[in-house]
Amino acid sequence: MLRLETRPQPSKAMSFASPLIALAITVVVGVVLFLILGKDPLAGLRMFFVEPVKNLYGLAELSVKATPLILIALGLAVCYRSNVWNIGAEGQYIFGALGGGWIAMQAGPGTEWMGQGYVVLILLGGVLAGMFWAAVVALLRDRFNANEILVSLMLVYVATLLLSWLVSGPWQDPNGHGFPQTITFLAQTKLPRLVQGLRAHIGLVVALVAVACFWVFMFRTYRGFALQVGGLAPAAARYAGFSARSALWVSLLLSGAMAGLAGALETAGPLGQLTTFVPVGYGFAAIIVAYVGRLHPVGIIFSGFLMSMFYIGGELAQSRLGLPKALTGVFQGLLLFALLACDTLIFYRVRWRSAPAAPPTSNISSTAAAVAKGA
């Protein structure tokens, strides 16, 4: 029978291998799923893993999706390492879109002197708005000990409804034929593109810079160390004198800022206006990105691109093979499940153990009976 044995030292090799094994498991299940649906599994795999990276256009599209995922996941990684379970990144993303979008809507003749620099204001607005929404969660946990998982999640629903109200009410485009959407933002608000003709924008650069900053923060600063100790061993953090309250606020504000930044980037970039379709689940997919990336900034780059491949692959599979787009969600969830299972291998070894040789023996109950009778 299989037994799990604790490793004396967590295995670094498995740390790298585990996401790959998890991916392999997901692919295998995917192939099975394709067969069940009566589609050619090789074609399906091609949609997900080959088509998106075939050319520069594909890579540009990948980067557009990967940028918000990476940004949000960076913030979430800090949170989860500190044992602060921010599940409401989607709501903070929405608020970032609202904040950035509002500033974008104020653009007009009066702001033309700023040129493209206006974009900085938009991004700043997104960051602040995202931080605000996360601060609500932090405050309720700090003052009232309210569980941040449930509060942050409830606030996602509230944010979604708020967006819906704004784009069908006060912020609705008067010339929009009654659709729930704002005006299309002016050209001034558009994010500068990286390459002419492709949709990749400076958001990618921002994301990569963020990766570097987060790496330094988490692994080379005392503050980052303190946050992680808080997540690994709260009693040790208390002993060392690391404030749990400051860890709570720093991680929530940071992840709120990142989610808000992602929201603003999307609004000023690919979307160009606010609609009810702003929330697409990046906030939740980023949770998976964070985990598959081992809660590590460099790993998150890879898992961010991997997750984008799932998104784009799903879209291609729908348009070209007639497979439902909902497949993407299934694969994402499956990947996380498989990863969590594989992660046990980092801390445990699997061993075959045969049952111990039983010494020549009599049955327990007859021995007990004999004892009761005579001894």
Next chain:
Amino acid sequence: MDGLELLIAASLNAGTALAIAGIGLLINERAGILNLGAEGLMLVAAIAGFAVAVHSNPWLAFAAGMAAGALLAACFGLLVIWLNTNQVATGLALSIFGSGLSAFVGIPYVSEKLGEQAQFKIPFLGDIPFIGPALFRQHPMVYIAMALVAALAWFLYRTRAGLVLRAIGESPESAHALGYPVRRIRMMAVLAGGAMCGLAGAYISVIYTPLWIEGMVAGKGWIALALTTFATWRPARVLLGAYLFGGVTMLQFYFQARGVHVPSEFLAMLPYLATVVVLVLISRNASWIRANMPASLGKPFFPGS
């Protein structure tokens, strides 16, 4: 919806799914397992139940929902109990997976309708003015939910098996030292809890709003999680809290019928804001929560350490 008695009736209806999911989660948490995958479980059970209901009757649909819930819960239990994965992350994974899976499986059912809904009424009691329409014209599942709550309370506090379950939630290490099969009992709790969440999910898609839309559980799984804390892990309070939340959810329709001029989106926010408010009120006294919460909740258990 007009009239207070209809509001009460609707609250009971709306609260039933919450109550059933709530006691499912209660069973889990009393054993020390935190299952954040409730929303995903309920979604998958909802589509399973709806699919079966389209082809046969509601009672088989309930069974299908329970089976689906138990099956997914088994996967969850395998990971958190035997592989000791992080309960929060695994629960989230289950929710995300369940959400994706239910959307995928539900595609062919989006425009399906179930047959005519039967109208139920308890003879005699259902005819009493005001109380009759308020309380006694519900689907049988509403009353079954109340019975389930009573049964759970009896089980937890009056049987030895219930005592063992509470002991395991308090200290799995001590229970293990005494020779109890902690992991097996926890797995049974997870399966039972999953079946309950599944039943709740099926109720939502078959009785409460008999149709299928992606994501139709709309956060009830999460609210049920808040409920167990709100109820300080006691079955009767779960029922009470569920009906209160059901009431808050129904308030939006009540206000609309009364012509209250608040944008519908804000009324729709009510259940979620109410959850936040309730969490804040109940969690303020941290040491009281600690004294009532099953001490091993969410923590991994390693036998033979």
Next chain:
Amino acid sequence: MLRLELVNISKQYPAVKANDSVNLRVLPGEIHAVLGENGAGKSTMMKMIYGAVRPDEGEIRWNGQAVNIRNPQEARALGISMVFQHFSLFDTLSAAENVWLGLDKSLSLAEVTQRMMKVEKEYGLDVEPLRPVHSLSVGERQRVEIVRALMTNPKCLILDEPTSVLTPQAVDKLFVTLRKLAAQGTSILYISHKLDEIRALCTNCTVLRGGKVTGMVDPRIETNAGLSRLMIGAEPPQLQHRPAQLGAVVLDVRGLNLPKEDHFGMNLEGVRLDVKAGEIVGIAGVSGNGQQELMAALSGEDTRAPTGSTFLFGRDISQAPPRERRKAGLHFVPEERLGRGAVPTLSLAANTLLTRTETVRGSGWIDTGAVAALAQSLIARFFVKAGGPDAAAKSLSGGNLQKFIVGREIDANPKLLIVSQPTWGVDVGAAAQIRGELLALRDKGCALLVVSEELDELFEICDRMVVIAKGKVSPSVATSKATIEMIGEWMSGLWPQSGTSNNAEAAHAAA
């Protein structure tokens, strides 16, 4: 005929052979000691007898017949019952419910409660059956454990280090109970590392060292030195004692009142205490009397103390957080190594950063090279057996990790070192080394405050002692003038209640 016999029993764990062909022979009605230091293999042996663990090789015989004990229920069915060192109790349930859970028969709760009261009366172990366990003192909790074991009518009762939570007077009462049981024919397996107790109580003794049996002797005719030689292969290491060179008052606690933070805690009341440079002051006391709360208040993990209660070199630090106290020269070694003194999954190098920030630049940048060098120097200086500065904290044995943690704080050149349970769960060699380091630190002029549940340890290294009981602290007494009986009484709160703090003469007169 032997009641219980272990024949060539072996058990291998991944890193160590815990039991190597051990033999054990227990007669009916015998009080049989199993002696060995921490890590010798005593608990593994007991776990196999009790059914929690299966042996790899060898045979267990019960009343002459070979048996295969697969789980604790089967052990109980045979008549083997165990009282654990770390209680297997459920805090929120009542004593009766706890006992009920430990029994296999299908008796009702009411029947169990009734029988409980009968058993308690017979053996002098009073505990109210309906009280929730969290409201019981540690001694009372142990009584619940013992009652639970007795109610299975055991033919063999195993007690694992039962006296670490008892005052000396309570230990005597326990021995009376055990002798009564033995006279009725029950065999008793008494696991301990306390030589005096074993010689006072037991009629037979099996000594374990490094997983092997090194001797089967009659403790009544052995000396402590003889037993010690069997247990660790040598005489107990002697420590160098120099007379204390006292300096100024370093720590001054003036009437500390601190309400408990937790439902299950203990209030501190009017704690008065002082430690001078160049001396070691010990705090004796049975666990659960406020030591945790006092340590947290002194280390800075709990900053709720009212101002004006705690002074370091005359500076009020009552509400200072830990980092500020460390800057002022106060360092602390907590009793929990893994999870509080060190983070289990982090490397030794990273663990230095918990309390040593010399390797961090002003901007917050961590100099990883310096961190590794610091860890390496600690490993070398304190003879820590580890895989290097990158070894995870949890890969070290208890003794080595404790040496590292104590070393980390000593190396910081503290002015005041507070240590809680310095040698708990540590093998004799490491324990002697740690005590030697503490004495050396004191000789250099540091002030030390040591909390320990091992009276012998306190008597060995402390210059003065106080006792903590029910959240209050006694006046101090010079170790040379104190006796075990006196301290034992004080542990029940029975110290002379005079108005001033340091009243050694009054204490001496009362003793």
